Amino acid sequence: MSETRLIQGRYRLLDPIGRGGMGEVWRARDESLGRQVAVKCLKPLGPHHDPSGARVLRERFRREARVAAALQHRGVTVVHDFGESDGVPYLVMELLDGRDLSRLLDDNGHRPLAVPDIVEIAEQVAAALAYTHRRGVVHRDLKPANIVRLTDGTVKICDFGIARLGHDFGLTTRLTGTGIAMGTPHYMSPEQIGGARADQRSDLYSLGCVLYEIATGAPPFDHDDAWAILVGHRDTPPEPPRRHRAELPAYLERIILDLLAKRPEHRPQDAQELHRRLTEGRTAHARTLAVAALRPAVREARLPSWTRGMTTGPKAIGTAPRTDTPDPAADLAATWTAPARPAGAGGPGPARPAGAAESASARPGPPPAALGALADRYRAGLRLGRLGRWEEALAMHRAVAAERARLLGPDHPDTLASRYEVAFALSRTGRAADALREYKQVTAARIRVLGPDHPDTLAARQEMAYVLGRLGRHADAHRVYEAVLAARERTMGPDHPDTLRCRHNLAFSLGRLGRPEDACRMAREVAADRARVLGPLHPDTLVTRYEVAYLLGQSGRWAEALQTYREVAEARARVLGPGHPDTLAARQETAYALGRLGRGEEALGLYRDLAADRTRLQGPDHPDTLRARHGIGVSLGRLGRWEEALAEARDVSALRERVLGADHPDTLVSRREVAVGLGWLGRWAEALTEYRRVAADRERVLGAGHPDTLTSRSDEARCLERLGRAAEAAELRRRVAELRRQQAAGAS
Structure with missing residues (x-):
């Protein structure tokens, strides 16, 4: 409905004030009685929606009108009218202030x-x-x-x-x-x-x-x-x-x-x-x-528990009943002050005694309406993230962060919360270096404002460690995780869910540092503690058991890994549902473990079932669907069915190039699989061309010394040998060996 629309010749829509699952709510004017009202309109459904679902929603909307109109109580919203305009049902209610x-x-x-x-x-x-x-x-x-x-x-x-x-x-x-x-x-x-x-x-x-x-x-x-x-x-x-x-x-x-x-x-x-x-x-x-209160001993009022660990920022002022009910947004803006300068600090104006507070009435706070609008936009950014629309979420959080910095100051907790979400969105859009810079700045500000052990500070430091791992800086990530874990154990205790989450991440980083046995031992301990604290079927417990299975595989213990993956897949299907992404991920790793154990037929069957389920739930072009199809091709190759494997690899490679881009690591993996199939079919000249293209693209994207690039150069050398070009193959192997030595020297 247009905002200029006059419904039934009586209710003029002015501006939208809310949206829900069923409809939109507008501030409107009742032209007959000269009063403002709220008009709720059922949102029209597009042609792709099931007509039966649309009928149900319309019936629910009519039911709301009938039910609400029958209720007359000061604690229930008053309904004035109900009808349809141009086939869209509407409900007229009192406008709540x-x-x-x-x-x-x-x-x-x-x-x-x-x-x-x-x-x-x-x-x-x-x-x-x-x-x-x-x-x-x-x-x-x-x-x-x-x-x-x-x-x-x-x-x-x-x-x-x-x-x-x-x-x-x-x-x-x-x-x-x-x-x-x-x-x-x-x-x-x-x-x-x-x-x-x-x-x-x-x-x-x-x-x-x-x-x-x-x-x-x-x-x-x-x-x-x-x-x-x-x-x-x-x-x-x-x-x-x-x-x-x-x-x-x-x-x-x-x-x-x-x-x-x-x-x-x-x-x-x-x-x-x-x-x-x-x-x-x-x-x-x-x-x-x-x-x-009549007792002679007067005890000092205690601050609420949520202020523990805060060194500045909005403090509790006691729990005595208030006679007025000010707007919380106005309260928040009025009570927040930046950390006070020490007495005698330089700058214009007289120095105040240390700890003295500036009068709130001397500096009017930001308009409550502006803060409310920013809170709405902040929540909208969070919703966009939950929907996977990270670029839109990033733009929203950046705009809110800038406006909050202007209205509340760069160190206000709300400003820092928005900047934290900016960093999170940057991480989710693949910009790990930018995310790391933002997390570092948020962490420094939270240490200054809230203190080093405040939960918000620790959350920012933990995400910083995660991004360091994404950048391949696993030793740095490990050091940060260790420091955060010590702080969490000291302030929250060893069994707090955030402490357990940090221990999980520490085990993860140990695995990435090439210490799979230590990592597996720690992950098993975390899984046992999470099962004790949260329950054996809690999603966090199952995440850690999933990591245990991965680390078992890294250690070559594939039979144990397979058993653990299967148990996690079965538990997730029971708790989260068979179509949940986490359930599908566990099934995929189960298939991979079967392949590593040489049980190709079982792996192929599971990959095919998984590809069918992912196609139905996520679509044929979804990256996870293509990952399952890649597993089909690999399994066909392990079974010696190379013509089928090559056809599957070419199909998946083309789809990945279209969906993910020509330089995406998954696309390059599929193109390498095409070369492998060509080689097994004896078509070495074609295989050499494909291997060289993959090696050149990996060198351009990842660098000459990256392990994946070096693997591709080794593939190229092997292909040259098959073609009888031994001298070229030897020179290429010499270059690869030199690059590996340089990488090892740099790492040490």
Whole structure:
């Protein structure tokens, strides 16, 4: 719908204010009543979408209108009207003046909210849910983005797009049986994940996830992979919130953990009970604080746990209830100051006493609206990265970093967070040297601002080590990993997931330093510790076991490697699904191990199955599909079926050149495989031409002394010998030997 469109002669769309899975939300003006409203329009689907899926979405949209219009409660968004314009359904709602909880957290650097605010939000949401549940409505997608806190402190639940009426389970089954994802992984209850019927206690579980996040700054299960999150909800007990934030009241922690019980019968049985427990707990806690305040001994207020290790930046100012509710974005901008200069430092103006703070009122902060817009763009950049659109993500993060530096200063944590994402995107687009420079600058700034042992500082140093490894500087990477590991063990403990991740990376770097036995031993220890801490089927545990298999292969222990790869593939298929990229990767390495053990027929069959699955899931031109097809060609050659192997190698080589480029390492590998096939078929003159082309391209791209280049020159010499040109072959071998000696001398 155009922004100049007047819907039904009444609602004029002004500007977009939000987008979701089903539609877009616009700020609009009701021309009849002269008031501003929000208009939600179902997004039109393109012609490539399944018509049945489009019908389901339209029915869900109509259902949201019917469900929401029937709800009249101060904690639920009011619906004014519903209809269709040019075949596009629309919903007219009250325009909310406030921010959803997701934006509140993002605008506050994803630091937790004040305890009184958490309790107030929890009580209001519980009251609203008690009302909707009495009306037979289960929301089923409760999350921070669907809970809005207005400027007057009122909290409202929004978006009943996948809600169901309690008595209408049959229709829900039809609506959710189309393959359309229901719910959001970070906030889904175990019964939703398992496909069981979700009743009002499912909403209470989701609310527990929301409260956990606004109380600690992160959801209870926060992983990069959606499957890992779902497995966490299903199998892993959440870490008690007070371990992240010690000043949380014990009663609030108990309520949150009860809401997160795996079995519905172990949770509060309805929202009314939850509301009662919150009210009683708050009252009892207030009495306890009042009694403590009368004691003569006055204890110093402790900072929240999330400030530990910070040397400067936004600090907590106590947990006393605030009488006003300022915009968190404005709070963030007002409280951040760069590290103070020592007293007597040079420069214009009078020196202040050491530690004195500049008055916030003397220097107005950036406009909250500008900070909110930057937070939205930052999140958009993260989403682009998750979709694999790294060039677009890089451009977005660079623009946000520059604007944050202008508004907040180059050393503000939000500016550094954006620059960190710039470095991450550079790494993912193959610009490792540029990424390393950016990581170094971010690390130096975080050491200066946050301290050397702050988790954000350590994260930047760890990514710096990863990029050093990508650049082939494995000794440098190993030294950085060792330093980061020591800091993580000192500040977080040996069993913290970040500590275990660093130990995994250290084992990886040992392998790249040519110490596969040491690396394998360390990787096995990490795998055992991850299994103990995270569980044997946790994706991180399986990643380390995958690395163990790789290192076993590097040590020539292919039978053990094969067994480990198979176990990882089977576990990933069970936990992540048979079509997950990690499952497919383990299957590919299983096929490779079979080939190395001389079991060519089994390897060929597995490669063919894998190529078919990758073609179906990723497309025929995807690099991983072509990698599986390359394995088919290699396996055919090992079985002596060289005509078929040559045809496969030529086909894959042409596709790789078109998809990846003529100079891509995978393309050059396929072209070498063409030369190998020609040689085995006795066509040595053609093989020599191909070997020489590959060697020349590798020398141009990688350098004359690169191991792959030297391998190609050795291939060329062998081909010359086959053609009876022994003198040329000997001279070429002499040059290769000299280059190898130079490389060995440089390495030592």
